[in-house]
Amino acid sequence: MTDSAIPVTPIAASPEALGKVKYNDDGLVAAIVQDIETGAVLMMAWMNDETLRMSLEQGRTVFWSRSRQEVWRKGDTSGDRQFIREAFYDCDGDTLLFKVVQEGNGACHTGNYTCFFSPFGDALS
């Protein structure tokens, strides 16, 4: 989807919900991104408290880049933005799931649609 007019739908998270999130020793929480249209798991990256709030308020995924040690708003460079439609925290509060509309060709910096394109065996998909 290359339509530049993809709607943005911020999520109003309660302080209670945000308080359920548990960050690791580096202040980070794992964030899984799933294509809400196809169901494909696209990628996993990390958020800190700041970028989680940015993601929900802006309706786009914003991560913390561990390699660059900086805020990484997905798509600002590549153009392949992720527009959040639903956001969840898990039973332990240490993993998040974002269901998104994926813009452009996909989520992976390699040009692949999903980062999970390498099977261990002879997977069919």
Added chain:
Amino acid sequence: MTDSAIPVTPIAASPEALGKVKYNDDGLVAAIVQDIETGAVLMMAWMNDETLRMSLEQGRTVFWSRSRQEVWRKGDTSGDRQFIREAFYDCDGDTLLFKVVQEGNGACHTGNYTCFFSPFGDALS
């Protein structure tokens, strides 16, 4: 699905593929589990080199429990086993994705089908 005769389909991973996996300082790699039938993301847990190999060879998810510091073969206690159909490593080699047939009521120790049952906002699913 409560059928006890769910087929087991081990995955023969090449040493090359296994060598692509990068473990963190604790010797662990993040493993996302997705229901291959519904597409739902069920949970995220951690594997070490040993439990990854066990998972592929046994065709069932086997994790490393960080809280208990022991091998945790999913479903041995709960009965809700996960039978692996496809397994992937991501572009960075630091996250895995398993597409499984989920036995029983679901993946979550709370009794929920998925661990991601808590929305930040007013999600519909």
